[in-house]
Amino acid sequence: MFAKIILIQVDSILGYPPTVSLIHELDKIDCKVTVLTTVVNDQLRKVLPGSVSLQKIGSDYMYYSSLVKKIKELFTIRKNIWEYIDQHYDNDTMLWIMSNITIKHMGMKLLNYRYNLHLFELVEKVTYIGTRWTFGLNLEKLAHKAHKVIVCEYNRAQITQVWMKLPELPLVVSNKPIDSGFGRCSPITQSNSVKVTIEKLKEKKIILYQGIVDAERPIEPIANAIEALNDEYIFVVMTGSNCDYLLKYTKTIVLPYIIAPYHLEVTSHAFIGILIYAPVYGTFTSPLNSIYCAPNKLYEFSQFGIPMIGNNIPGLKYTIESYKMGCCLPFFNAELLKTAITDLTDNYETYAENARRFYGEDDKTSVIRLALTQN
Numbered sequence: 091m092f093a094k095i096i097l098i099q100v101d102s103i104l105g106y107p108p109t110v111s112l113i114h115e116l117d118k119i120d121c122k123v124t125v126l127t128t129v130v131n132d133q134l135r136k137v138l139p140g141s142v143s144l145q146k147i148g149s150d151y152m153y154y155s156s157l158v159k160k161i162k163e164l165f166t167i168r169k170n171i172w173e174y175i176d177q178h179y180d181n182d183t184m185l186w187i188m189s190n191i192t193i194k195h196m197g198m199k200l201l202n203y204r205y206n207l208h209l210f211e212l213v214e215k216v217t218y219i220g221t222r223w224t225f226g227l228n229l230e231k232l233a234h235k236a237h238k239v240i241v242c243e244y245n246r247a248q249i250t251q252v253w254m255k256l257p258e259l260p261l262v263v264s265n266k267p268i269d270s271g272f273g274r275c276s277p278i279t280q281s282n283s284v285k286v287t288i289e290k291l292k293e294k295k296i297i298l299y300q301g302i303v304d305a306e307r308p309i310e311p312i313a314n315a316i317e318a319l320n321d322e323y324i325f326v327v328m329t330g331s332n333c334d335y336l337l338k339y340t341k342t343i344v345l346p347y348i349i350a351p352y353h354l355e356v357t358s359h360a361f362i363g364i365l366i367y368a369p370v371y372g373t374f375t376s377p378l379n380s381i382y383c384a385p386n387k388l389y390e391f392s393q394f395g396i397p398m399i400g401n402n403i404p405g406l407k408y409t410i411e412s413y414k415m416g417c418c419l420p421f422f423n424a425e426l427l428k429t430a431i432t433d434l435t436d437n438y439e440t441y442a443e444n445a446r447r448f449y450g451e452d453d454k455t456s457v458i459r460l461a462l463t464q465n
Contacts, residue, residue, distance in 0.1 A: 091119060091120070091121060091459075091462050091463070091464070092121060092182055092183060092184040092462055092464065093121050093122065093182040093183070094121060094124070094178070094180070094182060094183040094184070095116055095121055095122070095123050095124070095183070095184050095185075095186055095462075096124045096125075096126060096174075096175060096178065096179070096183060096184070096185050096186065097109075097112070097113065097116070097123065097124070097125045097126070097185075097186040097188065098125075098126045098147075098186070098187055098188060098192050098196065099125070099126075099128075099189060099192055100127070100128050100147075100148075100151050100167060100189070100191045100192045100194075100195045101127075101128060101129070101151050101189070101191055101192075102127075102128070102129040102134075102150075102151070103125070103127050103129070103134055104129070104133060104134055104349055104350065106188075106210070107265070107267045107268075107350045107351065107386050108210070108242065108263075108265040108267070108386065109188055110137055110138065110267070110268060110350060110351070111265075111266065111267045111268045111454075112186075112208075112263070112458070113125060113138055113139070113142060114138075114139060114268045115454065115455055115458045116186075116458065117139040117141060117142055118455070119458075119459065121462075122143070123139075123141070123142045123143070124142070124143040124144075124145060124178070125138070125142055125143065125144050125145065126145045126147050126170075126171055126174060127144070127145075127146070127147065128146070128147055128148050128149070128150055128151035128167060129146075129150050129151065130144050130145075130146040137349075137350065137351065145174055147167050147170040147171050147174070148163055148166045148167035148170055149163060149166070151163065151167070151191075164195055167195045168195050168196060168197060171195065171196055172196075172199065175203070179203060183204065184204055184205070184206060184237065184462060185200075185203055185204065185205035185206070186205070186206045186208060187200065187205050187206065187207050187208060188208050188210070189208070189209065189210045189211070190209065190211065190213045190216045190229075190374065193207070193216050193227060193229070193232065194216050194226070194227065197227065198227060198228065198231075198232070200232060200235075201231070201232065201235050204237055205236055205237060206237050206238045206239075206240055206461050207232060207233055207236040207238070207239045207240065208240040208263070209239070209240065209246075209250065209260075211374075211375040211379050212241075212246050212249060212250070212375055212376045212378050212379040213229070213374060213375055213379075214253055214376060215227075215229055216229050217374070229254070230253075230254045230255065233250075233256060234254070234256065237461075238260070238261050238460075238461045239254070239256060239260035239261070240261045240262075240263050240461060241260045241261075241262060241263075242262065242263060242264060242265050242384040243262065243264075243382055243383070243384035243405060244262055245382040245404060245405070246260075246262075246379075246382050246384065247259050247260040247261070247262050249376075249378060249382070261457055261460060261461055262457065263454050263457050263458060264384070264389070264452050264454050265384050265385065265388075265389060266389040266449070266452045266454050267351060267354075267386060267389055267390060267393075268351065269393075270351045270393070272351075272354050272355055272358050272394075273358065274358050274394055274395075275358055275359055276354075276355045276358040276359075277355065278355050279352065279355060280348050280352040280355070281346065281348055283346075284345050284346065284348065284356060287345060288356065288359055291324055291326070291343075291359075294322065294323065294324040295322055295323050295324070295361040295362070295435075296324055296326050296359055296360045296361050296362075297312075297316060297323055297324065297325050297326070297360070297362045297363075297364060297399075298326050298327075298328065298356075298357065298361075298362070298363055298364065298396075299312065299325070299326070299327045299328070299329075299363075299364040299366075300327075300328040300329065300353060300356070300357060300363075300387065300390070301328075301329060301385075301386075301387060302329065302330075302331055303327065303329050303331040303333055304331065305368070305370050306367060306368055306369075306370045306380050307367060307368070308366065308368055309327065309336075309364070309366060310335065310336065311422040311423070312325065312364060312422050312427070313325055313327075313336050313341075313342040314339065314424075315422050315423050315426075315427040316339070316341050316424075316427065317339055317341055317424075318424035319341070319424070319427070319428060321341075323341070323361075323431065324342075324343060325339070325341055325342045325343070326342075326343050326344075326345060326360075327342065327343070327344045327345065328344075328345040328346075328347065328348065328353060328356055328357075329344065329345075329346075329347055330346070330347030353390075354390060354393075354394075357390050357391065357394060357396070360391070360394070360396050361396070362397055362398065362399060362416075362431065362434055363387060363390075363391035363396045363397070363398045363416075364398070364399055364400075365383075365385055365387050365388070365398055365399070365400040365406055365410070366400060366401045366422070367380045367381065367383045367385075367401065367403055367405065367406070368380060368401075369381060380403070381403040381404055381405060382403075382404055382405045383403065383405035383406065384405060385405075388409055388410070388448070389449055389452070391445065392415060392445040392446065392448045392449040393446075393449045394445075395442035396442070396445060397415060397416045397434045397438065397442060398410050398415060398416035398445070399416055399417060399418075399419065399427070399430050399431070399434070400416065400417075400418045400419075401418060401419060401420075401421070401422070402418045402419060402420050403418075406418050409448070413444050413445070413447065413448040414440070414441065414444045415441055415442075415444040415445035415447075415448055416434065416441060416445070417430050417433065417434070
């Protein structure tokens with residue numbers, strides 16, 4: 091084990107529950123943990139262990155900011171990161187690099203240090219501008235030099251090993267969140283409006299989608315299908331995305347995003363959880379990123395024993411259906427959704443117990459310790 095860990099993430103950690111979970115896991119180990127990140131505020135301090143040192147780098151990073159601002163900020167953030175590391179790095183320090191965005195801001199200077207490369211997404215290359223430019227970093231070289239390469243799903247590990255020509259399989263650290271301590275039907279503490287809404291729905295069976303809504307996560311077919319179900323069911327979407335187009339559906343309610351882990355207070359009221367992913371093209375990630383997904387939602391639903399319905403892709407089929415904690419549909423229409431919901435309702439306790447088993451069998455702690463083992 092290493093005495094010091096410096097974890098670096100460009101972007102708000104609050105939007106990445108797996109990072110919050112990882113920091114808690116690292117804090118359990120007998121070492122000093124420092125986090126360098128672009129967004130530091132009281133909300134972040136509230137969800138991280140008090141013993142963790144937080145250091146702000148650059149200004150608040152915005153993924154959708156202008157190209158000129160991004161380039162200017164890249165150099166400021168890079169300067170801040172290396173100033174701190176060069177003052178505190180020693181022979182007993184491990185750098186933990188979170189995501190391709192952070193790699194881009196640190197550059198090839200990384201090769202001179204000891205680091206774990208933790209990739210959130212399935213990426214073949216890291217470019218400075220857009221997705222078609224060849225000007226960027228040598229990700230393969232960075233992966234080969236890493237102490238450990240880490241991904242969040244088994245198939246992603248296999249693909250990454252092939253793409254990067256790695257001599258060993260990357261470690262798989264799941265996206266299992268920290269134990270929230272919340273129980274079923276927990277009180278809603280962070281939003282009065284959401285609290286009132288959930289209270290009004292206490293006689294309904296909530297079918298819940300939570301998280302980003304975009305081209306990769308197209309949920310409108312679900313809202314449309316649920317319109318044909320009886321009034322016992324209601325579709326609830328908890329998101330920070332713009333979903334005004336869902337307002338036309340009478341059996342769909344959109345709730346605002348609630349900061350993790352308190353969004354799980356809402357999750358705890360769900361009857362069934364929804365997961366859906368579709369391949370997207372022309373982004374910085376591979377289209378394989380979608381079908382070999384590793385959603386936080388698998389663990390967020392399963393910790394409460396909530397059965398799930400997903401679409402038929404490997405990342406969901408070989409988790410949801412293999413553990414018999416729900417079902418995967420070839421597409422979402424009223425007939426298929428009604429059949430799936432009827433099956434889950436009739437066999438609810440069996441699916442719920444299997445979901446809890448899936449959650450309980452995940453042991454990310456031992457993998458994280460392996461990532462810190464000195465060669």
